[in-house]
Amino acid sequence: MSEEIIKAEGLTKVFNKHLTAVDHVNFSVKHGEVFGFLGPNGAGKTTTINMLITIMKPTEGKASVLGFDIAKQDNNVRNVIGVVPQEYTADEDLTGLENVLLCSDLYGIPRHIAKERAMELLKLVELTDFKDKKVQTYSGGMRRRLELACGLINRPKILFLDEPTLGLDVQTRVASWDYIRKLKKEFGMTLFMTTHYLEEADALCDRVAIIDHGKIVVVGTPEELKHSLGGDIITLSIKEDPDVTELIRSVEHVKEVKKEDGSYRIKAEYGEVTAPFVIEALRRKGYTVTKLMLTEPTLNEVYLEYTGRSMRDTEESREAFRAQRMTMRRARA
Amino acid sequence: MSKLNEHHPSKFHGIWALTKRELKKWLKEPIILLMAILQPVLWMGLFGKAMNIGNMFSSGSFSNISIPNITLPGYLVSPPYTSGNITIPSAILTQGFQQMFADPNFAPNVMRNIFGVGDYFSYMSVGMISFIVMFTTMFSGMSIVWDRRLGFLNKVLSTPVSRGAIIFSKVLNASLRSMFQATIILALAVLFGLQVSSTFSPIYILAVYAAIFLLCLGLSSVFLAVALRSTKWETQMAIVNLINLPLMFASNTFFPISQMPSWIQAIAQVNPISYLTDAIRRLTVMEFNASAVMFDFTFLGIFAVVFSFIGIALSWRYLTK
Numbered sequence: 213m214s215e216e217i218i219k220a221e222g223l224t225k226v227f228n229k230h231l232t233a234v235d236h237v238n239f240s241v242k243h244g245e246v247f248g249f250l251g252p253n254g255a256g257k258t259t260t261i262n263m264l265i266t267i268m269k270p271t272e273g274k275a276s277v278l279g280f281d282i283a284k285q286d287n288n289v290r291n292v293i294g295v296v297p298q299e300y301t302a303d304e305d306l307t308g309l310e311n312v313l314l315c316s317d318l319y320g321i322p323r324h325i326a327k328e329r330a331m332e333l334l335k336l337v338e339l340t341d342f343k344d345k346k347v348q349t350y351s352g353g354m355r356r357r358l359e360l361a362c363g364l365i366n367r368p369k370i371l372f373l374d375e376p377t378l379g380l381d382v383q384t385r386v387a388s389w390d391y392i393r394k395l396k397k398e399f400g401m402t403l404f405m406t407t408h409y410l411e412e413a414d415a416l417c418d419r420v421a422i423i424d425h426g427k428i429v430v431v432g433t434p435e436e437l438k439h440s441l442g443g444d445i446i447t448l449s450i451k452e453d454p455d456v457t458e459l460i461r462s463v464e465h466v467k468e469v470k471k472e473d474g475s476y477r478i479k480a481e482y483g484e485v486t487a488p489f490v491i492e493a494l495r496r497k498g499y500t501v502t503k504l505m506l507t508e509p510t511l512n513e514v515y516l517e518y519t520g521r522s523m524r525d526t527e528e529s530r531e532a533f534r535a536q537r538m539t540m541r542r543a544r545a
Numbered sequence: 546m547s548k549l550n551e552h553h554p555s556k557f558h559g560i561w562a563l564t565k566r567e568l569k570k571w572l573k574e575p576i577i578l579l580m581a582i583l584q585p586v587l588w589m590g591l592f593g594k595a596m597n598i599g600n601m602f603s604s605g606s607f608s609n610i611s612i613p614n615i616t617l618p619g620y621l622v623s624p625p626y627t628s629g630n631i632t633i634p635s636a637i638l639t640q641g642f643q644q645m646f647a648d649p650n651f652a653p654n655v656m657r658n659i660f661g662v663g664d665y666f667s668y669m670s671v672g673m674i675s676f677i678v679m680f681t682t683m684f685s686g687m688s689i690v691w692d693r694r695l696g697f698l699n700k701v702l703s704t705p706v707s708r709g710a711i712i713f714s715k716v717l718n719a720s721l722r723s724m725f726q727a728t729i730i731l732a733l734a735v736l737f738g739l740q741v742s743s744t745f746s747p748i749y750i751l752a753v754y755a756a757i758f759l760l761c762l763g764l765s766s767v768f769l770a771v772a773l774r775s776t777k778w779e780t781q782m783a784i785v786n787l788i789n790l791p792l793m794f795a796s797n798t799f800f801p802i803s804q805m806p807s808w809i810q811a812i813a814q815v816n817p818i819s820y821l822t823d824a825i826r827r828l829t830v831m832e833f834n835a836s837a838v839m840f841d842f843t844f845l846g847i848f849a850v851v852f853s854f855i856g857i858a859l860s861w862r863y864l865t866k
Contacts, residue, residue, distance in 0.1 A: 267702040269865070290705040297703075299696030305570045317562030318704040362700075 215243040217370060217402050218264065222273030225259050233259040235426035236273060241370075241404055241419075246396055248417030249406040250515070256426040257406035258298060261374050264404065265295050278369060291319070294368030298375045300355045301362075302347045308334065308358050309343040315362040326365070333361040337391065353384035360391060371395065373405040377412060389415055410511040420511070422518050429518040438509040441517055442467060444483025445507045446490065449475040451500040463493050475503070483508070559706030563714035564721070567688070571722060578726070581680065585673035585730055589666075589737060592799070598665040602655045604646035612638045660801055663740065667830040670734035672798035674727045674753075675822045678760055679792060680785075681726065685719035686768025687781045693773070708864045712857055715769055720761035724754050731829075744833040752838070756824040759845040760817055766856025773863045797822050820844045 218241035225234040234256040241247040249257045262268040264277060266286040274281060280288040302311045309330060316326035334340050337357035347355065356376065363371055376392065377385040393416065395401050407413055413420050414434050421431040430437060450456065460469045460478060465486040468479040480486035483506045491501050507513065571577065600606075615633045645651055653663035662668040692698040701711055731753075735741070772781055793799070795812040796819040802810055813819050824841035827834055 262699070265703040267699050287705050290703060293703070295700060295703040297696050297700055299699075301696040301700040303566065303570065303697070305573050306566070310569070314562060314566050315704075317565075318559055318701060318706050320558040320705070366704075 216240040217243045218247075218275065218277050218404060220260075220264075220273070220275035223260065223263060223270050223275050224272035225256075225263060225268065226271040232426050234263070234270075237423070237426070237428050239421050239428060239431055241402060244396075244400050244402055245418040246392070246403040246405065246416050248413040248420045249404070249423055250408070250410065250413045250417075250420050250511070251406075251423035252408055252519075255423045257408075257423060258374055259426075260423070261372055261404070261406055265293060265372050266290055291366070292369045294363035294366060294371045296356075296359045296363040296371065296373045296376060298378060300352075300359065302350075302355060302358050304348045305346065307344050307346055308339050308350070308354075308361075311347060311358060312361050312365060315365045319366040321366065329365060329367075330361070333364055336364075336394075337361045352380055353387065356380060356384075356388060357391065364395075368401070370402045370404060373403060375406055375408070377407070377409065385409075385412070392416055410515060414511045422515060424519040430514075434511055434514075437511065437514040441479065441509045441513055443479050443481040443509075445509060445513055446478040446480055446483055446487050446504065447475055447507070448478070448490070448504040449502050450494060451502050452498075456494060456497075456499060459493060459497060460490055463490050466490065557707070557710055557713075559701075559704075559710035560714045560717065563701070563706070563711065564717045567685075567714070567718040568721065571718075581677065581726055582729055582733075584680070585676050586733060588676065589670045589673055589730075589734060593666045593669045594737075596665070598660075599652045599656045599663070602646070602652040604643050607642065607646070611635065612642065614638075659804065662826065662830050664738075666737070667734075667739045668826070669799055670730075670737065670739050671826050671830055672822045673730050673734070674757065674825055675760075675796070675798055675818045676793060677726045677730060678723045678757055678821065679764065679789060679818065681723045682719045682761055682765040683768050683781075683785045683789070685715055685722070685765050686772040687778055687785070689715060689769055689772050690775065690778045690781055694778075702864065708861055709857070711864065712766070712769060712860045716762055716765045716853070719765040720758045723757050723761050727753070727757055740830065742830055742832050745829055749828040749833075752828050753825050756821055756828075756842065756845055759842070759849040760821045762849040763817060763845075763852035763856075766853040766860070768856075770856040770859035770863075773860050792816060792818055817845060817848045820848070 220239050223237045226232050251257050263270050266282050266289050277289045278292050312330040334343050337360055377388050419433050422429045457469045465481050470477045612635050614635045616630050619629045619631050656663050660668045795809050796816045802813045820841045827838045
């Protein structure tokens with residue numbers, strides 16, 4: 213199926229007339245796929261999602277969801293989408309069931325249908341036993357699942373997930389992936405998600421768009437993207453100081469060499485064969501290789517390749533992350 | 546729209562859902578209600594009872610004040626041919642004054658001339674309803690700051706609930722809470738010695754609710770618009786703290802406007818709090834005066850329409866940016 217369910221053309225959002233959060237972005241999401249927006253914090257992922265779910269108006273450009281214009285037919289869009297926001301939005305003072313029913317009221321779903329559906333969804337996210345407990349008592353993972361149940365209450369055609377596993381521990385995160393896979397499999401739902409976890413995008417998404425500084429740098433399936441790097445990556449360091457970039461480049465099968473923080477990042481077609489040749493070439497000139505690492509490309513390499521930054525560099529401490537988010541929020545307000 | 550949402554919700558389906566959420570939260574925390582009630586009760590008990598203003602107009606207040614003899618020219622007193630002066634001794638005058646003070650209706654009559662009500666407690670305890678309306682609307686405005694910070698507002702904005710419903714549910718919530726609290730305050734005031742006027746009829750309570758609703762409509766729309774623009778609840782808190790005292794004292798809540806210096810009078814006469822207080826007073830503790838009550842309602846009505854229009858327009862612009 214290749215029906216384009218979301219289509220964005222030149223979508224742009226400028227805050228306070230000078231902060232360009234999303235910069236002329238073009239992409240489309242096909243029916244039934246899991247589409248991931250991958251990028252560091254502050255890259256414009258949430259702003260893009262906020263425009264698509266009609267809580268923000270684009271400054272420029274347009275987008276459509278299921279054929280409805282997000283700016284002109286916003287209420288139509290709202291009826292067919294489900295949203296699982298980044299934050300825990302469930303009301304702490306209410307119980308899990310009350311929260312789901314509140315969501316159903318927001319869509320105007322009659323009580324008798326809503327109750328049945330709420331119980332179904334609570335079962336799906338395994339919260340049936342906790343439905344009458346106040347959300348205050350829920351763990352982070354349970355809250356995420358509750359958000360998921362709320363987002364599904366109107367049987368959406370497209371579900372938007374903004375950082376669905378942010379702040380969860382590894383086990384809970386992997387468990388959340390299972391729910392997302394289940395949604396795709398059981399309901400054939402189209403999913404649009406943002407994440408800054410590479411392994412998450414790799415594990416869940418059919419297609420990934422890497423976004424940086426408000427621009428989409430590349431779009432493709434995780435496999436395509438990895439393949440586009442054209443080979444394996446050899447990272448090595450030498451004991452001596454001089455720049456040996458040219459020397460390495462002269463070795464057969466080496467496609468590209470970049471010097472980064474004292475180590476060399478070498479792209480080569482057959483890494484396991486090329487590596488010994490590189491070591492040999494260096495030794496012949498009297499250099500000593502101190503460290504060597506051979507990696508098959510992951511999305512991390514793809515990310516590094518296209519943004520020139522390591523994902524790790526952008527994941528600052530929690531405090532810095534909070535501060536950045538507050539700044540973004542203030543700008544949005 | 547009807548094809549997309551098989552349940553055909555009305556345009557206002559969200560109002561009740563959102564109001565219910567707030568009321569549920571409110572009822573689950575009875576301590577908040579208790580605190581909200583306790584504050585005006587303390588004011589009533591301490592401020593309303595500490596100083597018995599009516600008692601000032603009794604013979605005791607004049608015990609050390611000597612009344613001089615009064616000497617009048619004789620021709621003022623009949624028969625006209627009397628010459629010389631006539632002196633009324635101080636003792637007689639003092640007795641006259643004391644007889645006046647001894648009349649149990651004297652102090653209430655003086656109070657009625659100044660306050661319009663026979664006793665100060667009845668006067669100020671009714672003002673506590675305005676007090677509670679003001680605080681409830683302010684805090685209801687603040688709650689949207691939390692809704693936004695916690696992401697709840699964004700979630701609601703992504704559902705087909707109309708923006709107007711989001712705003713109106715806050716206003717409705719503030720009004721319902723104010724009415725409920727006002728009922729408790731009135732009941733407690735009666736228990737503490739509030740004296741309803743002879744013209745009072747239980748049906749007037751409905752008019753009291755209507756007046757409360759009008760003030761809530763105007764005030765909470767304004768506070769909501771302010772709250773939507775301030776990103777921190779601390780800012781809201783500071784605003785609330787700053788304006789509640791002048792709003793209360795530059796109104797007829799505690800003292801009659803006629804006794805105020807002209808510059809406070811100027812504020813009190815445009816302060817909507819004065820009109821709510823006056824309307825409730827005229828409906829409960831003062832003699833009913835239809836034209837005066839109509840005037841209060843007209844002012845409150847205009848205030849509600851103008852300010853809710855401004856507030857809703859500003860909020861709307863924010864929510865649909």
